[in-house]
Amino acid sequence: MARTVLVINSGSSSIKYQLVDLETGEGLASGLVEKIGEPIDGHYKHEYQGAKHELEEPIPNHEAGLKRVLGFFEEYGPHLNESGIVAVGHRVVQGGSIFPKPALVTDKTLAQVKDLAVLAPLHNGPEAEGAQVMRQLLPDTPQVFVFDSSFFTDLPAKASTYALNKEVADKYKIRRYGAHGTSHQYIGQLAPKVAGKNPEGCKQIVLHIGNGASASAQVSGKPVETSMGLTPLEGLVMGGRTGDIDPAVVFHLIRNAHMDVDQLDTLFNKQSGMTGMTGFGDMREVHRLVAEGNEDAKLALDVYVHRIVGYIGNYTAQMGGLDVLTFTAGVGENDEIVRGRVIDQLAPFGVRIDQAKNEKRSKEPRVISTPDSSVTVCVIPTNEELSIARQSEAIARGGDSYGNTFGK
Numbered sequence: 001m002a003r004t005v006l007v008i009n010s011g012s013s014s015i016k017y018q019l020v021d022l023e024t025g026e027g028l029a030s031g032l033v034e035k036i037g038e039p040i041d042g043h044y045k046h047e048y049q050g051a052k053h054e055l056e057e058p059i060p061n062h063e064a065g066l067k068r069v070l071g072f073f074e075e076y077g078p079h080l081n082e083s084g085i086v087a088v089g090h091r092v093v094q095g096g097s098i099f100p101k102p103a104l105v106t107d108k109t110l111a112q113v114k115d116l117a118v119l120a121p122l123h124n125g126p127e128a129e130g131a132q133v134m135r136q137l138l139p140d141t142p143q144v145f146v147f148d149s150s151f152f153t154d155l156p157a158k159a160s161t162y163a164l165n166k167e168v169a170d171k172y173k174i175r176r177y178g179a180h181g182t183s184h185q186y187i188g189q190l191a192p193k194v195a196g197k198n199p200e201g202c203k204q205i206v207l208h209i210g211n212g213a214s215a216s217a218q219v220s221g222k223p224v225e226t227s228m229g230l231t232p233l234e235g236l237v238m239g240g241r242t243g244d245i246d247p248a249v250v251f252h253l254i255r256n257a258h259m260d261v262d263q264l265d266t267l268f269n270k271q272s273g274m275t276g277m278t279g280f281g282d283m284r285e286v287h288r289l290v291a292e293g294n295e296d297a298k299l300a301l302d303v304y305v306h307r308i309v310g311y312i313g314n315y316t317a318q319m320g321g322l323d324v325l326t327f328t329a330g331v332g333e334n335d336e337i338v339r340g341r342v343i344d345q346l347a348p349f350g351v352r353i354d355q356a357k358n359e360k361r362s363k364e365p366r367v368i369s370t371p372d373s374s375v376t377v378c379v380i381p382t383n384e385e386l387s388i389a390r391q392s393e394a395i396a397r398g399g400d401s402y403g404n405t406f407g408k
Contacts, residue, residue, distance in 0.1 A: 002084040004028065005389035008066075009091040010130030012122060013037060015065055019073075019083065020389035027385060028078055033065040046072040062126070063133045070137060080138075087142045089392030090131040091384070093179055093232065094120035095147030102150065102391045104404040105131045105143035113145060119177065120231060122269065142396035142406040146388045151181030152216075152223050159225045176234075178226040180208045180329075184216040186387040187328050187380055188223075194365045195324045195376040203319040205312055208382065209338070210330035211239035211281055215308070217315035225315055233268060236311065237304045239281030242272040244307070274300055283331050283338065305341045312346065322375050325351070328382040334361070339368070343377060350374030 002021055009016040015033040020026070028048070035042040042059030045052060046069070053076050059065045073080050090105065096116045103109045110128055117124035127145075135143045152160075160176040162169060169175065178184075187206045192199040199221055206216045213236040217225040227235030227243075237243045245268070253259045259267070267276075275281040277300035278289060289297035316322040326332075327339055336359045343353045352373040357366065362379075369377035399405040 003393070004083045004085050005392050006080070006085060006088045007091070007385045007388045007392070008088060008130055008134065010062060010126045012126045015062065015069070015130060017069060018385045019078065019080075019085075020385050022086075022389060022393055025383070025386050028083070029073070031069060031072065033059065033069060035059060036065050037061060044068060044072070046076055048077050051076070062129050063136075066130065066133050066137060085141055087144050087389075087392040087396035088131075088134050088138060089144050089146050089388040090127060090134070091148065091182070091388055092127045092145050093123035093148045094177060095145075095149045095153075096173060096177065097153070097175075099145070099147050100150055100153035101401055102144055102146045102395045103400045103402055104395060104406060105135055105145055106404050109145060109402070109404070110135075119173070121265075123232075142392075144392035144395045146182060146391050148179045148181045149177040151185040152176070152178030152226050155223055155226065162229075174230055176226065176229045177231075178214070178216070178223070179228040179232040180212065180214045180216075182384045182387040182391075183208045183328065183382040184214070184218070184223065184226070186384065187326055187382055188216070188218045188221050190365065190380055191324050191326045191378055192221075194326075194378050194380055195367060197323055197376065202323050203321050204324040204326065205315050205322060206326050206328065207308065207312075207332050208329045209236065209308070209327065209332040212241070213238045213243075213329070213331070215311045215315065217319055219319055225318055227311055237300075237307050238273045240270045240273045240275045242268050242276075274304065277303070283335055287335075287337060301338075301341075305338065305345070308338075308342050309345045312342070324376045324378060326378040326380050328380050333379055333381050339377075339379070346375070351377065353377055 002023060005020050005022060007018050007020055013036045018027045018030040021028050031046040033044055036059045041056040044055040092113055094116045096119055098112055110132055113124055113128040131143055155176060162174060164174055184206050191204055192202045201220055204218050208214050212232060215227040215236060216223050233241050235243050250264055253264060274286055278286050278297045280286055286297050286301060290301055331338055339358055343351055352370040353368050354370050357368040363381055365380040367376060367378055396406060
């Protein structure tokens with residue numbers, strides 16, 4: 001019998017899910033629940049064996065949404081009780097310093113994840129709610145929290161520490177936690193193999209660039225730097241987030257625009273980045289505007305690339321060299337224009353890409369640099385769901401390091 005894990009990513013008004021086959025790594029079924037708790041009809045989409053099933057109806061809360069999702073598995077397949085499900089894995093953005101590893105969902109860990117919402121207010125609350133609901137709906141199946149921040153728990157202190165008053169930083173747990181850790185870990189393990197490098201001692205940079213975007217520097221598969229910080233706001237320019245910005249902009253807007261905390265949160269996290277500069281968070285639309293001669297879009301793309309190149313230079317210097325540079329996630333995997341512009345700026349350092357390989361679309365991991373390039377440049381599709389599934393299965397099978405065992 002197959003062994004599967006149902007991976008769930010709960011947002012404030014949406015749920016993404018995928019049933020992952022642990023043997024093949026393939027997604028057997030996947031779906032999306034949108035517009036939870038909104039006054040208009042919500043939207044469901046369930047895909048299995050090439051067939052897409054959709055439904056629109058009011059979705060009052062996560063419990064109603066997840067009940068309907070389980071109904072889709074029963075009605076359209078695959079039946080969960082026949083698919084060899086061994087766990088449900090819940091993606092959680094922020095594990096703080098409490099969770100350096102995944103953890104079984106228990107009363108205690110649920111409470112802790114909810115408490116950590118102070119560090120990720122847009123994410124941890126809904127993620128805890130999704131786990132709580134699934135724990136009730138599938139009481140005989142182990143539920144596991146897998147944290148985006150866990151991979152970066154052991155960042156060197158010089159990388160994780162802010163130059164903030166120590167008492168304040170210690171009291172309020174302010175440090176660099178990072179995010180997208182499941183993706184950075186997955187790519188970091190795979191990239192040396194794709195590049196033909198020895199993982200031991202390999203110095204690499206992973207660029208996870210999509211609507212959310214982050215960079216990591218890794219040596220021998222261990223993270224030494226990452227761009228996201230206390231929250232996912234810091235770092236690269238994103239679809240709706242500012243990325244790096246002078247903190248004094250906050251003081252300036254409070255004093256002069258009379259904005260409150262919620263307004264600033266929305267401005268920095270949802271109304272800025274490429275959306276704020278061009279009106280679009282989708283890079284395909286940005287490229288369309290650039291082609292039409294839109295000056296705002298041209299500048300936005302310049303800023304976007306400039307920030308990425310700056311992080312590459314920073315991390316290369318911090319590691320004392322660079323062996324492999326990998327692009328992943330939506331933009332990284334599919335946008336040859338961004339990849340080409342980034343590498344063009346690295347040309348003075350001997351980095352070269354094969355233009356034909358860069359422009360070719362493929363779902364397979366591949367090298368796009370030339371044989372004489374000083375750095376091997378890869379494009380590798382990320383698979384956060386598979387990473388979460390594997391970690392969830394390991395915890396469900398053996399319990400976790402916090403003393404939790406399923407059923408006890």
